[in-house]
Structures are given as C-alpha cells and as structure tokens.
Amino acid sequence: MNENQETENLSGQLLDGRYELQEIIGEGGMAVVYRATDHRLNRPVAVKIMRREMIGDEEFRSRFCAESHAVAMLSNPNIVAVYDVSHSDENEYIVMELVDGITLKQYMEKKGPLPWREALHFTKQIARALGHAHERGIIHRDIKPQNIMLLRDGTIKVADFGIAALENEIHESNGEAIGSIHYIAPEQARGLLPDTRSDLYSLGVVMYEMLTGQLPYTGETLGEIAIKHMNADPVPPRQIIPEIPEELETVTLKAMCADMERRYQNAGELLQDLDTFTQNRLRQQEEEAEKLETPEVAPIRSSSELSRDSYRRRRRRSGRVSFLAGTFGVLVTAIALFVFLWNFWLRDIFAPAERIFLPNFVGSNYDSLINDPTIRSLYHFEVMFVVNDTAQPGEVLAQSPNAGRSMMVTPEKIDVHLTVSTNDSMTQVPNVINMDYRSASAVLRQSGFNVELVNEVSDSFTKDYVISSSPEAGTEISMGSTVYLNVSTGPDLLYVNMPNLIGLSENAAIAQMEMYSLSYGGSTYEQAELPAGTVIGQSIEAFTTTEEHSKVILRVSLGPEG
Numbered sequence: 001m002n003e004n005q006e007t008e009n010l011s012g013q014l015l016d017g018r019y020e021l022q023e024i025i026g027e028g029g030m031a032v033v034y035r036a037t038d039h040r041l042n043r044p045v046a047v048k049i050m051r052r053e054m055i056g057d058e059e060f061r062s063r064f065c066a067e068s069h070a071v072a073m074l075s076n077p078n079i080v081a082v083y084d085v086s087h088s089d090e091n092e093y094i095v096m097e098l099v100d101g102i103t104l105k106q107y108m109e110k111k112g113p114l115p116w117r118e119a120l121h122f123t124k125q126i127a128r129a130l131g132h133a134h135e136r137g138i139i140h141r142d143i144k145p146q147n148i149m150l151l152r153d154g155t156i157k158v159a160d161f162g163i164a165a166l167e168n169e170i171h172e173s174n175g176e177a178i179g180s181i182h183y184i185a186p187e188q189a190r191g192l193l194p195d196t197r198s199d200l201y202s203l204g205v206v207m208y209e210m211l212t213g214q215l216p217y218t219g220e221t222l223g224e225i226a227i228k229h230m231n232a233d234p235v236p237p238r239q240i241i242p243e244i245p246e247e248l249e250t251v252t253l254k255a256m257c258a259d260m261e262r263r264y265q266n267a268g269e270l271l272q273d274l275d276t277f278t279q280n281r282l283r284q285q286e287e288e289a290e291k292l293e294t295p296e297v298a299p300i301r302s303s304s305e306l307s308r309d310s311y312r313r314r315r316r317r318s319g320r321v322s323f324l325a326g327t328f329g330v331l332v333t334a335i336a337l338f339v340f341l342w343n344f345w346l347r348d349i350f351a352p353a354e355r356i357f358l359p360n361f362v363g364s365n366y367d368s369l370i371n372d373p374t375i376r377s378l379y380h381f382e383v384m385f386v387v388n389d390t391a392q393p394g395e396v397l398a399q400s401p402n403a404g405r406s407m408m409v410t411p412e413k414i415d416v417h418l419t420v421s422t423n424d425s426m427t428q429v430p431n432v433i434n435m436d437y438r439s440a441s442a443v444l445r446q447s448g449f450n451v452e453l454v455n456e457v458s459d460s461f462t463k464d465y466v467i468s469s470s471p472e473a474g475t476e477i478s479m480g481s482t483v484y485l486n487v488s489t490g491p492d493l494l495y496v497n498m499p500n501l502i503g504l505s506e507n508a509a510i511a512q513m514e515m516y517s518l519s520y521g522g523s524t525y526e527q528a529e530l531p532a533g534t535v536i537g538q539s540i541e542a543f544t545t546t547e548e549h550s551k552v553i554l555r556v557s558l559g560p561e562g
Contacts, residue, residue, distance in 0.1 A: 204255025
C-alpha cells in the first residue's frame with residue numbers, strides 16, 4: 001500500500017443494519033479488514049471492505065466480487081470461512097470467520113525450524129484445504145505462510161483464496177516488493193496461467209521453510225529469485241537439518257519440483273504419500289520396540305545332571321526369570337509405543353488448555369446476558385422459553401451445563417442451554433421467510449418463541465433458507481410457543497457433465513452454460529494471448545461431473561499486452 005494513502009476508518013459504523021465495525025485489524029492495498037460483531041447471529045466476525053478508491057475500478061471490483069462468491073462456496077475446517085458477501089454503490093465487502101491466532105510466518109519467525117512432526121501436522125491440514133478447494137475449481141494462487149493462520153490448538157486455517165492474488169497485483173502495480181515471489185511456482189514466474197499444481201509447488205516451498213527455517217531461493221532482486229525458481233535446484237533439506245526423515249525430504253522436493261509433470265498432480269497424491277510416511281514411521285517404532293522385548297536366558301543344565309531338589313529349584317528360578325523377562329519386554333514395548341504416539345499424535349490432543357468455571361446464569365435477565373459483550377464473546381445460548389407466572393419475564397430459570405462446571409476454552413463459543421421465563425402475553429410471529437434458517441431461528445428466539453426445523457425439498461428456495469413458517473408470519477400466539485420452520489434442502493440433486501468453455505466468446509460460454517443448466521457466476525479478466533473476449537479458463541474443470549445449477553466463473557482474455 002502506498003505510504004501516502006490514508007485509511008478511512010469506518011469503526012463504529014453499522015453495515016446493512018447487521019455488522020457493527022469495531023476496529024481495524026488488517027490493511028492492504030485493495031481492502032481494509034475490521035473486527036466486527038454480527039448482531040443478527042450474535043457472533044464476532046471479520047469484515048474485509050474494499051477501499052473506496054478501488055470501488056471505482058470496475059475490473060478489480062468485478063474480480064473481487066467473482067472471487068468472493070466462489071470462495072463462499074467452500075466449507076472446510078482448514079479454510080477461513082466466508083459467511084456473507086455484499087455489493088452496493090457505496091461498499092463492497094466480505095464477512096469472514098474471525099480467526100483467533102497468528103500467521104504461520106509469525107510462528108516460524110518465533111520458533112525457527114519446526115520439528116518435522118509439527119511440520120507434517122501443518123502440511124496435512126494445508127493439503128486438505130487445497131484439495132477441498134481444487135475439487136471445486138478454485139485455485140488459491142498465493143499460498144505462503146503469511147496467508148496461513150495457526151490457532152492455539154494447532155489447527156491450520158488457510159485464508160484469502162483468490163483474494164490474496166488480487167491484493168498482490170495492487171502491490172505490484174505500486175512497485176512494491178511482495179513476499180509471494182519466494183513461494184511462486186515456476187510457471188507463474190514465466191507469466192503462464194497457474195493451475196492446482198501451482199498451489200502444491202507453493203506448499204512444497206512452505207514445507208521446505210518449516211523443516212529448515214530457510215527459504216529455498218533468495219536473491220537481491222525479485223527477478224533473480226524468480227529465475228532460481230525456474231532453473232535452480234534447492235539445497236536438500238537434510239543437508240541443513242540432518243534429523244529430517246529422508247522420506248519427508250523426498251515428499252518436499254517432489255512437491256516443489258519445477259517440472260509440473262513430475263510434481264504432485266493433485267493434493268490427494270501428496271496426502272497419500274504423507275499418510276504412507278506416517279504409517280512407515282509407526283511400523284519402524286514398533287519393530288524397534290520389539291527388539292527390546294525378550295533378553296536371552298542362559299541355558300539350563302540337563303535335569304539328569306541335577307538332584308531332584310536342585311532341579312525343582314532351577315525350574316522355579318527359570319520360570320521366574322522367563323516371566324520377568326516377558327513382563328519387562330511387554331512393558332518396554334508399551335512405553336516405547338506410548339512415547340511415540342504421544343510425540344506424534346496425542347500431545348496435540350491432550351495439550352493443557354485454558355479452562356474456566358461456568359458462571360451461574362440462573363436468576364439473571366436474559367436480555368442483560370445477550371447484551372453483555374464479554375458474555376457474548378464466550379457463550380452461545382440455546383434458549384427455551386416457558387410460561388411462568390411467578391417469575392419475571394426474561395428471568396433465567398435453569399441452565400445446562402450447571403454452574404461451576406469446568407469448561408475448556410476453545411476458539412468456538414461454549415454452548416449453554418437456558419430456560420427463560422415468559423408471561424402469557426400474545427405476540428406476532430415475525431416474518432422470516434427467505435432468511436437463512438440460522439438467522440431466522442435467532443430472530444424467533446429473541447422474540448420469545450421456541451423453534452423446530454422441518455426439511456423440505458424446494459426448486460425455488462436456496463438451500464438452508466426458510467420456505468414457510470407455522471404459524472404464519474403475523475399470527476398472534478403466546479410467547480414461549482413453538483414456531484415450525486420449513487427449511488429448503490435445495491432441489492433434488494441432478495448432475496451434468498461440465499462442458500469445455502475455453503476458446504468460446506464470453507457470451508457463447510454463458511449461453512452454453514444455460515443449455516447445461518449451469519449458473520453463470522461472473523467473469524474475471526486478464527491479459528492473455530487469445531483475442532479479447534475469449535474464455536481462457538473456467539472455475540469447474542471441463543469434462544468433470546458437477547451438480548446442476550452449479551456456479552461457474554469464467555476467466556476472460558483482455559487481449560495481448562501492448
């Protein structure tokens with residue numbers, strides 16, 4: 001971002017009557033990220049708002065919109081979730097999961113080379129995230145530790161699919177150096193279009209850096225580094241850190257192979273090799289433990305050479321030795337196996353976590369609880385309203401779990417079930433038709449009603465959106481009554497073969513999608529050798545099977561440069 005470019009601080013504003021911006025937590029040349037509160041769902045979120053000066057750039061705005069909608073389709077525990085996308089004349093923004101953690105880059109700067117088991121744990125999670133996105137036709141294009149978040153429990157979250165690449169274009173157009181050049185795939189350095197294998201190359205570089213604490217290629221200029229990516233061979237990781245297992249070094253170097261055909265062809269192949277390596281290490285540990293199992297026992301003289309009493313004493317002593325030796329061997333094996341499992345898997349599971357004691361909410365006023373920001377940040381309340389003439393309306397009558405219980409603090413809120421008093425007054429059922437069922441449920445519960453969900457197939461309502469309510473909106477019923485919501489599961493799923501749209505004009509490609517019952521999800525535009533208006537890429541790979549009405553995003557040529 002240009003140093004002279006001042007950031008307009010929107011803290012305190014309420015977007016779309018829902019998202020209250022609180023403070024800036026990140027900035028880039030294209031957008032500003034705010035910590036915010038989603039008042040409809042009562043949860044903290046991150047809101048990335050496009051800078052006002054960028055809103056006027058129709059090309060970037062169109063690409064920002066297309067990338068945002070594409071990423072919103074992703075749902076994976078190792079990907080930062082996109083909850084909402086909004087477009088208006090004034091603002092263009094994305095609402096995302098608020099991740100409580102640090103970047104992988106910050107973690108490596110603090111720790112240096114990571115133990116190979118930890119690097120393996122992180123790599124598997126990143127590969128799963130990439131595999132999920134690639135299966136849906138989405139390429140990240142800018143995998144680097146700065147775009148990978150690490151939570152306190154060791155969970156990895158990959159951020160900014162597609163968006164980070166746009167951000168880098170802003171930096172490059174301002175003449176600023178960017179960290180991405182250290183992780184760029186050779187084909188991208190040559191100006192060619194990236195594909196899923198380009199993300200795997202970048203992941204290979206991240207693996208190299210995690211294992212060795214060093215980047216494979218450095219130089220005085222960006223061009224010098226790019227040339228090394230295309231032509232040089234990295235120093236093998238084991239020459240830097242000899243303790244790195246040879247098989248893991250092989251996987252790392254294959255992932256970052258400059259030749260795309262010799263590189264991993266998809267994330268599944270990479271994960272399979274990592275799982276095979278894990279199983280082999282476990283087998284080796286078991287074999288080493290078995291060697292310690294039974295020490296040799298000196299041979300016993302023939303009973304013919306012994307007196308009867310001596311023979312009996314020798315037999316008893318021999319039995320005790322055999323029993324103790326066997327017991328010792330089993331114990332050694334068990335300890336070795338436990339030590340291995342602890343170091344390799346269990347440590348992360350049983351690592352001590354922060355714990356708190358659940359407060360007593362009984363007797364409190366429900367409205368006061370949900371309006372307390374501290375309580376709201378820690379707890380998610382599931383509420384059942386009951387009619388009670390002896391208690392004050394809104395008074396908490398019971399809670400589950402009970403007060404005083406020790407609870408583990410995690411990035412997710414702690415679920416607490418409350419029973420709340422209401423009087424027998426009548427109130428109207430709010431209109432929640434065509435709302436996401438989660439938002440609709442929250443609105444109804446805040447109005448004093450209990451909610452039951454009923455799934456229903458629908459061709460006209462989006463999946464997870466409310467089709468109808470019973471009683472209907474506007475009906476007056478007692479507070480504490482149950483409102484039944486019919487929720488769309490989407491249409492009965494039908495599948496089509498994805499046509500090849502590359503080489504068609506943009507309009508012809510859109511018409512072709514309509515013929516195949518596919519939805520047009522927008523276009524992104526970039527310089528290419530093909531004539532302007534020609535499709536050069538599609539978000540769902542040609543000749544694959546996909547659901548009807550799937551959104552397809554087109555990459556369209558702006559023509560050759562110059």
